[in-house]
Amino acid sequence: METIKSTVKEVLYAIIPVTVFVIILQFTVIHMEIATFVQFLIGVAMVGIGLILFLVGVHTGLLPLGELIGSTLPKTGKVWLVLLFGFLLGFVVTVAEPDVRVLATQVDYVSEGSISKNLLIYAVSLGVAFFVALALLRIILGFSIGYVLVIGYALVFLLAAFTPPQFVPVAFDSGGVTTGPMTVPFILALGVGLTSVLYGKSASSDGFGLVALASIGPILAVLLLGVIYG
Amino acid sequence: MSDIVIFEGFGQVMAEVAWALAPLTLFFLVYQFFFIKLPRRKVLEVVVGMVLVFLGISFFLQGVHVGFMPAGTMMGSIMGALSFNWILVPVGFVLGFVVVFAEPAVQILNQQVEKVTGGSISSRVMLYTLSLGVGFSVALAMLRTLLGFSLWYILIPGYALVLLLIRYSSKTFTGLAFDAGGVATGPMTVTFILALAVGVATEIEGRDPLVEGFGMVALVALAPILSVMILGFLYNRKEKTNG
Numbered sequence: 001m002e003t004i005k006s007t008v009k010e011v012l013y014a015i016i017p018v019t020v021f022v023i024i025l026q027f028t029v030i031h032m033e034i035a036t037f038v039q040f041l042i043g044v045a046m047v048g049i050g051l052i053l054f055l056v057g058v059h060t061g062l063l064p065l066g067e068l069i070g071s072t073l074p075k076t077g078k079v080w081l082v083l084l085f086g087f088l089l090g091f092v093v094t095v096a097e098p099d100v101r102v103l104a105t106q107v108d109y110v111s112e113g114s115i116s117k118n119l120l121i122y123a124v125s126l127g128v129a130f131f132v133a134l135a136l137l138r139i140i141l142g143f144s145i146g147y148v149l150v151i152g153y154a155l156v157f158l159l160a161a162f163t164p165p166q167f168v169p170v171a172f173d174s175g176g177v178t179t180g181p182m183t184v185p186f187i188l189a190l191g192v193g194l195t196s197v198l199y200g201k202s203a204s205s206d207g208f209g210l211v212a213l214a215s216i217g218p219i220l221a222v223l224l225l226g227v228i229y230g
Numbered sequence: 231m232s233d234i235v236i237f238e239g240f241g242q243v244m245a246e247v248a249w250a251l252a253p254l255t256l257f258f259l260v261y262q263f264f265f266i267k268l269p270r271r272k273v274l275e276v277v278v279g280m281v282l283v284f285l286g287i288s289f290f291l292q293g294v295h296v297g298f299m300p301a302g303t304m305m306g307s308i309m310g311a312l313s314f315n316w317i318l319v320p321v322g323f324v325l326g327f328v329v330v331f332a333e334p335a336v337q338i339l340n341q342q343v344e345k346v347t348g349g350s351i352s353s354r355v356m357l358y359t360l361s362l363g364v365g366f367s368v369a370l371a372m373l374r375t376l377l378g379f380s381l382w383y384i385l386i387p388g389y390a391l392v393l394l395l396i397r398y399s400s401k402t403f404t405g406l407a408f409d410a411g412g413v414a415t416g417p418m419t420v421t422f423i424l425a426l427a428v429g430v431a432t433e434i435e436g437r438d439p440l441v442e443g444f445g446m447v448a449l450v451a452l453a454p455i456l457s458v459m460i461l462g463f464l465y466n467r468k469e470k471t472n473g
Contacts, residue, residue, distance in 0.1 A: 014418075018328050018329055018418060018422065021324055021325065022301075022305070025305070029312070029317065030305055030308045030309060031308075032301070032304050033304070035233075035234060036304050037301070039296055039297050039300055039301055040298070040300075040301035041297070042234070042236055042293070042297050043293040043294065043296055043301065044297065044298075045293070046236075046289050046292050046293025046296070047289070047290055047293035047298065047421070048293075049286075049289050049293075050285075050287065050289030050290030050293055053282050053283075053286030053289060054282070054283055054285075054286025055286070056282050057278075057279045057280065057282025057283035057285075058279070058283060059279075060275060060278060060279045061275055061277070061279010061280055061282065061283065062276075062279050062283060064275070065276050068266060068268075069261060069266075072265060072266055073265075085261070088257055089257060091253065092253035092254040092256070093254060095253050095254070096253070096283075096287075098287045098290055099420045101246075101291065102291070102294055102299075102420045103420050103424070103447070105295075105299075106299070106420075106425065106428060107440075107444070110439045110440050110443060110444075111440055145401065145404060146396050146401075146404060149393075149396070149404075149408065150393060150396075153393070157386075165441060166438070168381060168382075168445075169381055169440070169441060169443075169444035169445030169448065170444050172381065172385070172445060172447070172448030173420075173424070173444050173445060173446065173447035173448050175447075175448065176411075176448055176450060176451035177420050177447055179409075179411075182283075211408070211409040212405065212409055212411065213408075215411075215451070
């Protein structure tokens, strides 16, 4: 009950400032068609309800599950198993991530179907999956996140030179959207779980950075898509 | 005047969400069966959570389809056509600033960070740093859409500065900064602000919406990384002087 109350508050607090700002703009600068404005308000209500249900669901069902997977998976003691399930988990949560879906819908619409929604979603999910596995391997082997980030971004800039320019903004945007409310709890929990099993509770910094690495994967995946299709 | 639509295409959205959650469900079943073997009560909790998530994402996406995306695009094209369309830059700043409060992922990260660091990184400082960073980045993205310069002019110096700051920041702040970049780019940014930018790019002549409309999320991801890295840099210096 306490969770529901705080979630409702959180979502209201979240949506109201943007909505108020848009309402002010509507009556001072924009003056869009009333029907569209009403649609916007309906959208606000539905997004609000949706976010509340979604967050309560994440808190009651998925977050504990993520933490459980994060704490049990490393205890199997088999590196290949941790990497395999890290890969699979990265894939399945990204396919479910609402932000990725919204971005893919917009790209599909703007590109008039030439970069299709499903193609983008699966490319992005594979990118996340691969980099979650890589990030877990990094924690196990214990090398610095700085190196991985530098190499990762060097690859990004290299690949960007060979891809058509239309793919670049979409690629970077894809990197951003994979880190939504679905992916973050699972991936963070996995990292925190793995570090606490390997190094004890004290080594906090290693759990972080997982999300960062998980957002390089999709950039590379979409740039590759551009190299192949361009 | 067009009709008001609320639930048009909702069945299709629900089918899409069911399809999107199927792999996760399958993953859980396999994991449950082979590894954790949770008691029935716990499984029930996960199932209830999944149902809520299913309904939540469905409503959320429906709201985006019928409200945020059409209204965002229209607002963008109206403001792009104004004689004073530079107003998009301050509008972008305000939107970016307030939208950080709108991102559930920000709260999730703050909770996780508090849990792990024992509260030594104040969530208030984090929140203001993130909000300012995102405000600037949305303003910059709007400027880019208006003027049409390449995304590289921002990304290359931006990431170069980040990589430079990694050398002077502690490992904790580096990881934290990169994660902060991720969490600021949640549902509101992608649904509403991106639609706005795409609307602007469609309206202004000579702009390709695919090139100048997108890229917004990338900048929104970069700004918090930079702001937290700078925060880390300052904290480190302060700690050194105090110690």
